Amino acid sequence: MDSLSRRDALRLAGLGTLGLAGCLSGGGTGSDSTDGGDGAGGSGTTAAWQDAELTNVLTGETFSVSQFEKPVLVETFAVWCSNCKRQQDELIEFHEAVGDDVVSVALNIDQNEDAEKVRKHAESHGYDWYYAVSPTAVTRQLVDEFGTSMTSPPIVPMLLHCPDGSTTRLKDGHKTTSFLREQANGC
Template sequence: MTDRHPRVAPGVVALAAMMVVSACAGSGSVGGSNPPRVASLPAVSSPTAAAPSVIPAGSTPPPSSGGSLVAPSVMLDQVWATSPLIDVATGETFRIADHAGTVIIIEAMAIWCANCRTQQADVTAALEQLPAGSVVFVALDVDPNEDGGSLAAYRAKNGFAGRYAIAGLEVARALSAEFGDQVLNPPSTPMVIVGTDGRVTLTGFGHKSVDQIVALATAHGA
């Protein structure tokens, strides 16, 4: 059953309030000189674009030209990409940037979010249709009231694929600074895709079907 009215956990509301107070006090945005937030851009940005592009929910991106988008050397230096995370299934410490050069699908989620659960089931199904090892899925729990043990149990119970981790304050603030506050609203199923060339795309908010996820991953180099 999906959430009819998106809600934000109290901890996430408190986090957003902390960021507003910080901004009013004159502190800089997280991660250095990020580009201005983008409300709407063309469906897919060119590989050299600095700002994240936005693909409307329900749309299918154009196929990539010239085959794979693999770049000789791809580096992700955003705070959300370089901050250490703990894979709750294995206990391994990793960074999103460790997977640079591979298509990375990132979803901000919470255990209580029914929309997230539905979306992750479709991501798991999509991964089965894509070439093995071509995509890394990272689910980031942005609810500060949830913990790694509960998240690990949630992942195992639902049989989901991918790396699940607690986002933490630093990563959550960095995501919000680059993509806007709605990226911390789990029921809107926020999803960010990093291409094999380092291109960062914020997809439209809302559920993405299995076919749409496969198309997005393929367009970004999978």
């Protein structure tokens, strides 16, 4: 095996640092309701990602997370992600239990997937909540505020945005209907 050039060694060290930062900023799978970072957003101020204009791929209508005057679950996902599909199947049960008292927003963060692919995914599985392709700027803002694991669909990243403007990173992994109801009731 050839030895690494100085440039390659520095590049690998940088990737390792980014990976470690992602782990420290919220990649855990513990039972805490947040990522342990500063992502609680409890000040009531609105971050730019919350005000970003998004397009619902199912209807073509534009919306923003901050426009809703009720709790909003924001999930980052990819069409290929089986863990995401499992969580979205759970959201059907969740919405049967809570009705329209909570809004769900699924943000596709895979740069290789477009609005048409996301629309087909949602329609083929009977998902009828807000689906959008996350603009690059929004994805960056989510990473800046909640950590790099927001771009790791298999860990099922999810946020809870409350009407007061605060946002909490929920635990990673599959979230049950009862867990989501409990969290939303805390808004």
